[in-house]
Amino acid sequence: MEITGKTLIELGYRPGKWFREAIEYANKNQLEGEELSKYLEVVSPTIHEPHKKAIEYFKNIKAESKEEVDNVQQVFATMDELMKTPTITNGAVMPDACPTGSVGQIPVGGVVAAKDAIHPSMHSADICCSVMMTSFGHLDPKKVLDAAHSITHFGGGGRQQLFELPKEFEERALTDYFLGDERSMMLARTHYGTQGDGNHFLFVGQSKTTGETIMVTHHGSRGFGANLYTKGMKIAERYRKQISPKTRPINAWIPYSEDEGKKYWESLQLVREWTKLNHNVLHEKTSEALKVDSLIRFWNEHNFVFKDGDTFYHAKGATPLDDRFVPDSYKQLRLVPLNMSEPVLIVKGETTENNLGFAPHGAGRNISRTKHIRKKGGKSVQEVFAEETKDIDARFFSKHIDISELPSAYKDAKNVQQQMKEFGLGEVVDEILPYGCIMAGDWKVDAPWRKKRRKDRLNDEYRSKS
Structure with a gap:
């Protein structure tokens, strides 16, 4: 049988650049059944799912006035979403923190550690x-x-x-x-x-x-x-x-x-x-x-x-x-x-x-x-x-x-x-x-x-x- 992109999608794989090379190899070597499954497991990209629960982080900040209460709450809200990113292993917030951009974006005054990942x-x-x-x-x-x-x-x-x-x-x-x-x-x-x-x-x-x-x-x-x-x-x-x-x-x-x-x-x-x-x-x-x-x-x-x-x-x-x-x-x-x-x-x-x-x-x-x-x-x-x-x-x-x-x-x-x-x-x-x-x-x-x-x-x- 001929392997196509539709075959891979039906097997549960998400389309990507790797499809072309994988399809060529599978057809050339006439892979099917268990052999095909094992090959695809090896060559398909590992999918990284966001953490279901935010990784805990250190809160080196507290509100000192009424005006700061809302700011600190927004900082924590954006960090709570950010810390679900699958690469992240640790984090901290500094006393000068303030949110910037949409919820989930690192705030000014934020520090996060990520494994094998550079986040521009x-x-x-x-x-x-x-x-x-x-x-x-x-x-x-x-x-x-x-x-x-x-x-x-x-x-x-x-x-x-x-x-x-x-x-x-x-x-x-x-x-x-x-x-x-x-x-x-x-x-x-x-x-x-x-x-x-x-x-x-x-x-x-x-x-x-x-x-x-x-x-x-x-x-x-x-x-x-x-x-x-x-x-x-x-x-x-x-x-x-x-x-x-x-x-x-x-x-x-x-x-x-x-x-x-x-x-x-x-x-x-x-x-x-x-x-x-x-x-x-x-x-x-x-x-x-x-x-x-x-x-x-x-x-x-x-x-x-x-x-x-x-x-x-x-x-x-x-x-x-x-x-x-x-x-x-x-x-x-x-x-x-x-x-x-x-x-x-x-x-x-x-x-x-x-x-x-x-x-x-x-x-x-x-x-x-x-x-x-x-x-x-x-x-x-x-x-x-x-x-x-x-x-x-x-x-x-x-x-x-x-x-x-x-x-x-x-x-x-x-x-x-x-x-x-x-x-x-x-x-x-x-x-x-x-x-x-x-x-x-x-x-x-x-x-x-x-x-x-x-x-x-x-x-x-x-x-x-x-």
Whole structure:
């Protein structure tokens, strides 16, 4: 008898790419009955069903106010669904957690461990969002902020005055399976030396311990990483349809045991390297502008995937404490920013059962940007800005204030620090007291497409009057 796709479907198998090869082999070798069944059991993909009950996870968070109650409940609701994903073996929630996206999507401030699986949605498009600090000694903080302001670049897209990407890195990236295409390399070059928008920042303050002036930058891999994420999600969805069709699409994964999984991991490491270079060029150029050498410089990611054997820790907004996750660690020190008017914490810590080797990555939010803006509706933007930044030199690169990034948009920093102590999420060894901060601001007000639209409208009005 001839074996067809219909034969396999009637035997209970789900159609997939493996059908063609299996059908050819079965017909060529005239398999039937028990022989056919045994062969199909071997070559058919293993179907991974979601866990019927969520894997237990550690809740290193509690509501400190009425406003936080709803936020915490939403975080637990999305984690309860997320932890049914069949690859997941452990998880934790940090004190700065807040939901993002649909139920079942990893929240900001969430950590999950997955066996033989990289989940692109769990590192998101902002791959390797991270922070780097440089100490410039006892310089005037205003002088440092002014110099940094002349160097950095915030907003959408790249910059006109390009910094040169190191040739050695570019040569390796060009041979990468996922990143060697023309679009990826264009983004790597044009976004080099840029910081993007949203909650990314350039912060200047002074060490509480030494008085030294320190600069901290916060951003991810920009379009270079976002392009890899898009590719990763497509591949993960292909695997999901084949091996775990009941898993939520947002939690699709690429098996590391597959060749594409290993190649994706290699690409993630290149994105990590690019991001570190991107931080470093801003710090180096600022040093050159100041005509001083840096005293100390170190960095850490807080939105990435970390490998330990065949287990992959996905930290969606969580700071890795354990040195096994940070191969270029400096004295086990990590940076945890809060908001522009609060110190950046310098912390260190050990892995415990409940922290899984991680700490918070910041202060987090209780409500969305839009809700926060509506909440401030009784006052003008200038009034809100004046109230919340009266003790710091706060600047928006676009010259348009974004009140969704002002201090009140974030959770109470003192509560986050208290919960860090309570749950054993790192020890604060120093604080970088705030002097000033630069953020993108509402750059879309003057985005190129809006400028063009305004110009076209004025031209139409002029023509209609003439």
